[in-house]
Amino acid sequence: MTTSQVEDLVGGWEEDALVAGWERLRLPVGHDAGGPVAATLLRPARVLADPAAPALLHVHGYNDYVFQDHVAAWCAAQGLAFYGLDLRRCGRSRRPDQLPHHTTDLSEYDADLDAATSAVRALGHRQVVVVGHSTGGLVASLWAAARPGAAGPDALVLNSPWLDLNGDGWRRLRTRLSLGVVGRLTPQRVVGDGAVSAYSQHLHVAHGGRWEYDLELKPPGGFPARADWLLAVRRGQARIARGLGLGVPVLVCTAAQNGPNSLDNPHLDSQETVLDVHHMWRLAPRLGVDVVVVPVEGGIHDLSLSAEQARTTYLSTVLEWLRARGVAG
Numbered sequence: 001m002t003t004s005q006v007e008d009l010v011g012g013w014e015e016d017a018l019v020a021g022w023e024r025l026r027l028p029v030g031h032d033a034g035g036p037v038a039a040t041l042l043r044p045a046r047v048l049a050d051p052a053a054p055a056l057l058h059v060h061g062y063n064d065y066v067f068q069d070h071v072a073a074w075c076a077a078q079g080l081a082f083y084g085l086d087l088r089r090c091g092r093s094r095r096p097d098q099l100p101h102h103t104t105d106l107s108e109y110d111a112d113l114d115a116a117t118s119a120v121r122a123l124g125h126r127q128v129v130v131v132g133h134s135t136g137g138l139v140a141s142l143w144a145a146a147r148p149g150a151a152g153p154d155a156l157v158l159n160s161p162w163l164d165l166n167g168d169g170w171r172r173l174r175t176r177l178s179l180g181v182v183g184r185l186t187p188q189r190v191v192g193d194g195a196v197s198a199y200s201q202h203l204h205v206a207h208g209g210r211w212e213y214d215l216e217l218k219p220p221g222g223f224p225a226r227a228d229w230l231l232a233v234r235r236g237q238a239r240i241a242r243g244l245g246l247g248v249p250v251l252v253c254t255a256a257q258n259g260p261n262s263l264d265n266p267h268l269d270s271q272e273t274v275l276d277v278h279h280m281w282r283l284a285p286r287l288g289v290d291v292v293v294v295p296v297e298g299g300i301h302d303l304s305l306s307a308e309q310a311r312t313t314y315l316s317t318v319l320e321w322l323r324a325r326g327v328a329g
Contacts (some may be wrong), residue, residue, distance in 0.1 A: 013043075018092065018214060019069055021045050027115040029088055032098075039112035040092040041119055042084035044072045054154075054327050055081040055125035057116060061134030061162070061302075062101050063200070063222040065091025067213045071304050074315055080328060081125055085116045087139070091217050100223040104187075106139055106236045113143045117153065127154040127327050131318075133302055134275070137161025138236050141287055145244040155327050156250045157318055158287075159303050160272065162233070163240050164279040187228035196220045198263045199273045199301055211305055246288030251321045253314055254280045255299035255306075270310070274301040292321060 016022035025041040056075055060066050066084030075082035087109055089098045117128050130153040132140030137158040144152045201220040203209040259271030277295065284293045294317050296303055298310035306314065322328035
């Protein structure tokens with residue numbers, strides 16, 4: 001979008017139907033076979049006294065959307081502005097005819113991040129830090145590599161980014177080989193077992209968790225993943241493995257321990273049970289020239305949804321790192 005288009009858009013905020021006290025802004029980002037495609041920018045309706053405060057833009061992962069009002073409140077207390085981005089075909093942005101979270105090329109999301117960061121800057125924020133969780137961390141990293149300089153972020157925070165397929169080396173190789181065949185012959189084939197994620201189920205208040213969110217937008221069983229989507233993810237991960245050479249500072253936060261994604265895991269609330277932290281630790285240095293990796297004791301897959309002590313550690317780590325990089329005061 002052009003600068004004038006962005007400036008026209010930023011007056012179009014409306015009340016958000018999902019999180020009380022939030023506003024949303026529809027960002028047109030193109031068309032697909034079914035019609036117009038949009039991303040959705042979110043913010044708390046409360047306005048910071050300083051409109052030029054550094055802004056944190058949260059990008060969700062697969063089977064997810066933005067609802068972290070407690071992070072928004074923390075940002076406000078630290079003099080930071082909070083924004084969230086529901087990517088195209090995800091959360092608030094999905095049309096009924098669209099496959100949830102589906103894409104065959106992660107670079108599609110570049111336009112979503114371009115529109116969101118342009119809108120945030122048009123509101124007066126001179127510094128924009130993109131915070132990517134899980135698949136959102138992969139997407140944000142690839143976008144930052146494609147947008148060096150002023151068009152990209154001022155810093156990148158990755159919350160348990162998905163940098164490699166799960167499993168040992170032999171299992172990952174088998175997955176890559178089978179994906180190559182399946183992706184060519186039956187690209188829309190559903191991959192994975194479709195089982196309910198103990199991690200996801202355990203988070204929600206309905207199952208004893210501490211968080212309340214829309215189970216249609218973040219279902220415990222997840223949305224079916226297609227072979228061509230996983231191929232797109234794999235291509236993105238292969239770029240990470242070759243090295244991105246990001247020039248902006250990068251903070252990678254992960255849980256400190258792995259554990260099984262099963263309801264009989266007594267440490268389900270204090271371990272990474274979705275991805276492998278060792279993959280993150282191994283691949284993080286390939287992201288750029290200034291990368292800091294911090295394991296968070298007691299953290300879970302989405303560190304912002306961890307128990308209070310681990311969550312506080314994660315958020316404090318982000319703040320201290322931003323201050324050290326001259327982003328937060």
